[in-house]
Amino acid sequence: MSLPKQWPTPTRVVRRYTTAWQQFGPFLGSSKSRIAVMAGGSVVAGLVEAVLLALVASLATALSQGQTQVDALPGPLEFEAPLLVLCLVGMGVAVFRGALQVWLAYVPASMSAAVMANLRRDLFERFTSASWKIQSAERDGHFQSLMTTQAIQASAAVTTLSEGISAVLMFFTLLASAFLLSAPTALILIGASAVLFVMLAPLARRQRGHARALSAENVEYAKGVQEMVQLAEETQVFGASRAYREAVEGMIQEVRRPLLQTRFLNRAVPALYQSVAFFLLLLALTIVFLSGATAIGELGAVVLILIRSLTFGQRIQASSTRMNELIPYMGRLRRALDHYADHTRQDGDQPLSRIERLGMSHVDFGYDAKTPVLHDVSFEASRGEVIGIVGPSGAGKSSIVQLLLRLRLPTSGTVTVNDQDGRDFRLEDWRHRVSYVPQSPQLLWGTVADNIRFYRDDISDADVEEAARKASLHEEILSWPKGYQTVIGQRAAAISGGQRQRLCLARALAGRPDVLILDEPTSALDVKSEQAVQESLARMKGEVLLLLVAHRVSTLSICDRVMVMGDGRLQGIAEPEVLLRDNDFFREITEISQAGHSVP
Numbered sequence: 104m105s106l107p108k109q110w111p112t113p114t115r116v117v118r119r120y121t122t123a124w125q126q127f128g129p130f131l132g133s134s135k136s137r138i139a140v141m142a143g144g145s146v147v148a149g150l151v152e153a154v155l156l157a158l159v160a161s162l163a164t165a166l167s168q169g170q171t172q173v174d175a176l177p178g179p180l181e182f183e184a185p186l187l188v189l190c191l192v193g194m195g196v197a198v199f200r201g202a203l204q205v206w207l208a209y210v211p212a213s214m215s216a217a218v219m220a221n222l223r224r225d226l227f228e229r230f231t232s233a234s235w236k237i238q239s240a241e242r243d244g245h246f247q248s249l250m251t252t253q254a255i256q257a258s259a260a261v262t263t264l265s266e267g268i269s270a271v272l273m274f275f276t277l278l279a280s281a282f283l284l285s286a287p288t289a290l291i292l293i294g295a296s297a298v299l300f301v302m303l304a305p306l307a308r309r310q311r312g313h314a315r316a317l318s319a320e321n322v323e324y325a326k327g328v329q330e331m332v333q334l335a336e337e338t339q340v341f342g343a344s345r346a347y348r349e350a351v352e353g354m355i356q357e358v359r360r361p362l363l364q365t366r367f368l369n370r371a372v373p374a375l376y377q378s379v380a381f382f383l384l385l386l387a388l389t390i391v392f393l394s395g396a397t398a399i400g401e402l403g404a405v406v407l408i409l410i411r412s413l414t415f416g417q418r419i420q421a422s423s424t425r426m427n428e429l430i431p432y433m434g435r436l437r438r439a440l441d442h443y444a445d446h447t448r449q450d451g452d453q454p455l456s457r458i459e460r461l462g463m464s465h466v467d468f469g470y471d472a473k474t475p476v477l478h479d480v481s482f483e484a485s486r487g488e489v490i491g492i493v494g495p496s497g498a499g500k501s502s503i504v505q506l507l508l509r510l511r512l513p514t515s516g517t518v519t520v521n522d523q524d525g526r527d528f529r530l531e532d533w534r535h536r537v538s539y540v541p542q543s544p545q546l547l548w549g550t551v552a553d554n555i556r557f558y559r560d561d562i563s564d565a566d567v568e569e570a571a572r573k574a575s576l577h578e579e580i581l582s583w584p585k586g587y588q589t590v591i592g593q594r595a596a597a598i599s600g601g602q603r604q605r606l607c608l609a610r611a612l613a614g615r616p617d618v619l620i621l622d623e624p625t626s627a628l629d630v631k632s633e634q635a636v637q638e639s640l641a642r643m644k645g646e647v648l649l650l651l652v653a654h655r656v657s658t659l660s661i662c663d664r665v666m667v668m669g670d671g672r673l674q675g676i677a678e679p680e681v682l683l684r685d686n687d688f689f690r691e692i693t694e695i696s697q698a699g700h701s702v703p
């Protein structure tokens with residue numbers, strides 16, 4: 104007959120700790136050996152504890168009977184010594200115990216801190232090495248939640264696990280000591296502990312369920328909060344509608360329920376444990392008394408050991424409970440780590456020192472297997488050229504840009520560089536040689552110089568300034584309160600849309616790329632700034648390969664050739680004059696533009 108699922112048989116308890124251990128293993132690194140040392144320390148601490156308790160019991164018995172010679176340590180280890188000597192020995196053992204306990208408290212704390220640091224480093228590295236497909240599919244707030252709340256919980260699990268192991272070892276050491284003193288009492292102790300574990304098992308199971316729900320809801324909540332921050336402007340403008348408030352209230356409630364249940368059980372289980380433990384202790388004493396083990400010294404030592412053992416039993420119970428609460432967080436982290444690791448960016452091994460030609464050869468592409476987005480796209484452009492990319496909304500212009508940036512890979516065909524498959528080259532070199540200005544550039548919270556340099560330490564102050572000049576921003580920066588040291592940010596201390604776009608153009612130019620890709624570079628600019636940027640871009644003609652995704656025909660004025668995209672296919676690539684004659688879409692947008700409208 105098999106036991107119900109919720110019953111904590113020793114095998115199940117061991118399995119739970121083994122699962123926890125497997126989840127941690129990869130994060131622990133060098134801490135593993137410290138756990139082994141800590142386990143040894145716990146056994147010593149258990150022995151010290153038993154000796155101390157037996158000494159206290161012997162001394163108390165001797166004092167109550169007015170003896171100056173004491174029968175120290177009852178049972179087979181009994182020996183006789185003067186009372187004062189034993190008091191001094193007892194004090195020495197107490198000091199040693201204190202030092203051991205402090206050390207036993209320090210080891211898990213330091214392991215937990217190390218695990219948190221390792222975990223965050225690992226998460227960050229795996230996330231940043233994951234493909235853009237995976238990164239861009241991540242919902243706002245999810246990764247933030249992994250790096251903050253979830254990592255804190257997982258590192259707390261290390262402390263809990265260490266405390267659990269320590270408590271188990273001390274419990275069994277005390278149990279062994281109790282065996283030495285009185286075998287029947289030790290058996291009663293084992294029986295009482297087993298009863299306690301079994302009685303509280305269903306509660307522990309419930310706790311695990313609530314903890315899993317809490318972990319999941321916390322992630323959802325973090326994602327929701329992130330979205331709220333991003334939508335703050337829209338909420339101000341549109342007003343926070345009733346439905347919006349209800350959605351937020353719903354999110355708060357979803358976390359409140361499992362939090363209440365988890366917190367309640369966290370407090371209720373230890374309290375229940377204590378009451379049941381006292382009941383069982385009194386029952387055990389009654390049995391000891393009835394069994395005739397009435398030698399006062401022996402009984403005193405056994406009672407003390409019983410009480411102390413049950414304290415450790417309670418610690419085992421508490422750490423097991425807490426472990427139930429924390430395991431879901433570790434599972435989630437493990438899955439996220441594996442997910443990022445399974446989708447690492449593909450990298451080449453050849454160095455790429457200069458790009459002379461860039462293009463595509465029979466490229467098909469789709470964001471998922473079912474929906475093709477690009478069909479058989481082929482073209483080639485050379486360094487020094489300016490190529491415009493136009494086409495109606497959804498035609499595939501940005502998809503082409505993502506492939507050229509190697510953020511995504513073609514389903515079939517190749518992105519070619521210097522007539523070779525682009526995948527052969529090292530991504531790091533690619534990132535240096537190909538630069539990009541997105542349509543909605545993002546700013547760091549930092550100085551103007553930091554924003555242009557963008558973590559590339561090899562870019563000097565002179566390069567930063569030169570890039571700002573090329574982007575027609577230098578004079579404006581000098582007029583700001585602290586020039587290049589002025590602090591700017593995405594929202595607070597924000598700069599205008601046009602300044603932001605030119606700052607990001609400077610960021611792209613600062614690395615001296617061979618290829619510069621711009622997604623509608625002048626969309627946020629006033630007429631004067633647009634002209635300044637156009638002039639900057641025109642000056643680059645002949646130096647770099649410029650690829651401009653353009654919604655405005657005016658942007659195309661500096662282009663040598665223009666690619667017209669339609670429905671995921673390349674409709675034509677030629678000089679503007681030729682397209683004006685041969686391509687309906689290009690002719691149409693030029694006519695609309697000449698009539699004073701922008702490109703659809």
Ligand SMILES: Nc1ncnc2c1ncn2[C@@H]1O[C@H](COP(=O)(O)OP(=O)(O)OP(=O)(O)O)[C@@H](O)[C@H]1O
Nearest residue numbers: 239470471476494495496497498499500501502503
């Ligand atoms: N991340 C994505 N996941 C799934 N489909 C996408 C994704 N991004 C774009 N698409 C789809 O791919 C097709 C081409 O989109 P793309 O953004 O390349 O067009 P576009 O020409 O740049 O459009 P626009 O001028 O509006 O920016 C569209 O049908 C679009 O819905």
